[in-house]
Amino acid sequence: MFEVARLAGVSHQTVSRVINHSPDVSDATRAKVEHAIAQLGYRRSNSARALASNRSRTVGLIACSIDFYGPINTMASIELGVRHHDMFLSVVIVPQEEFEKSGFDSAGRSFSEQDVDALVFITPTDATLLAALRMNTTVPRIIITSTHGAVTADEALALSGTKGPVSFIGIDQWTAMHDVADLLHGLGHRSTLYLTGPSNWRDAATRRLAWEHYCAKLGMATRTIDVDSWEAGRAYDAVNAAIDAHRRQPSEADAQAPTAIVTANDNQAVGAIRALHEHGLRIPEDVSVVGFDDIPGADNFYPPLTTVHPHFSEVGLKVTGSMLAMLGAAEPPQFDRTAHGTGLVLADLVGRGSVGPARER
Structure with missing residues (x-):
């Protein structure tokens, strides 16, 4: 220099x-x-800068599952946010089978050797959330998770006994599911079918709780099918079975037939739409369909899919802002809403052609 x-x-x-x-x-x-x-x-020289500042300018990110659209986009948004502040993101992806044996221990040792300034965790399940909280580290932790699961985020923090600085960030799924329920109710839908995601995923638990809560509040009947998977094929099988079972019932049961299907993610919506088409049911004239995630191409489904669009890029900004605040380099970021100790990023309901007024009985 x-x-x-x-x-x-x-x-x-x-x-x-x-x-x-x-x-x-x-x-x-x-x-x-x-x-x-x-x-x-x-x-x-980053090494020289680290010696001068006592900071490595490196952030460690640990993820247990990146097979789906949400986690992949969350990782990308975090990398952009960290790089914007002239820092480096070091990533460890822990395979499920390895995690079940040792949790995040090996990843923690690796990051300890790198002397990272902070750790970011993508924790889709209760087990990964508790593992992130129980990791033996003193650096700030930013944990991306949903508010609900077997325990809420703040309950998990209390159970773990964690002493170091921790920040929870997630998508505001309760407001998103409220918007879905409100849209369908406003269009006259009074009987719906809801497909869950994997039982051990916190996203799935949060969306299900929110959906059932708002249906009860609006007086809208809903039947929940435990798909226990994010995959389109499992949703296809579930909707096929539901349609076949309904058609075996007496005709008067048509009054209780669902006029809308809400799925826990867009992959499931793909399977549901296929099953409806194969049974000769029109979308949205006979059955409306709503997804979650707004995956690429959702606007070109047939018909275009009404779905929830999470702001993954905003998650990256909030993660970076929280990290800098915990390091004393910035003011804490502001969130539109917080719940159970978790700062929540908004998700928008995007209305498209797969939703219409409920058919007349």
């Missing part, structure tokens, strides 16, 4: 400002410094 400063005819503090993208440098000075950097082939 001193060599760059000498060649550019500026102070080393000015070189530091240019490297750190400070606005307090004139365009002409910035151009001189950047020319000197290119001429000398200067590259910053």
Whole structure:
């Protein structure tokens, strides 16, 4: 850095400002410094910066499952947020079979050796949430999870006995499911079918609790089918079985036939739509369908899928903001809503052609 400063005819503090993208440098000075950097082939040493600042500028991220749209997009948003603050993201993906044997222990040891400044966890299940909280570490922890499961997020924190700084962040799934229920009720739907996700996933538990709560509040009948999977094929089988069982009943049972199907994710909606089409049921004239996640291509389903769009990019910003606040480098981020100690990021209901008014009986 001193060599760059000498060649550019500026102070080393000015070189530091240019490297750190400070606005307090004139365009002409910035151009001189950047020319000197290119001429000398200067590259910053993260090791040297770590020694000078007592920070590695490295964030560890541990994920147990990245097979689905939500976790993948959450990881991408965190990487963007961390990189925006000129930090590095080091990722460890723990396979399910390895996690069941040792939890996050090996990942924790790896990050301890890297001397990370903070740890971020994507914890889709109760087991992964408790493992993240029980990890022996003193660095700040940001845990991405849903509010509900076998225990709520704040109950899990109390059960674990964790002493270090912890922040919970998640998607506001309760408000999202309220919006779905409100939309269907407003269109005259009074009998619905709900497909759950995997029983051990906190997202699935939260969405189910919220859906059943708001259906009861609105006086809307709902039948819940335990699919116990996020996959389209399992949802296809479940809806096929439900339609076949209904058609074996006397005709007067048609009054209780569901006019809408709500699925715990968009993959399930794919299977449900296929089953409806194969049985000659029109969407939305006979049955409306709603998904969750707004996966790429959902707007080109036949018909285009009404679904919930989580703001995964906002999750990355909130994770980074919380981390910087816990490190004393920023003010804590503001959330539109918090519940059970969890800062919640909004998710929008996107209305499309798969939902319409309930058919007349």
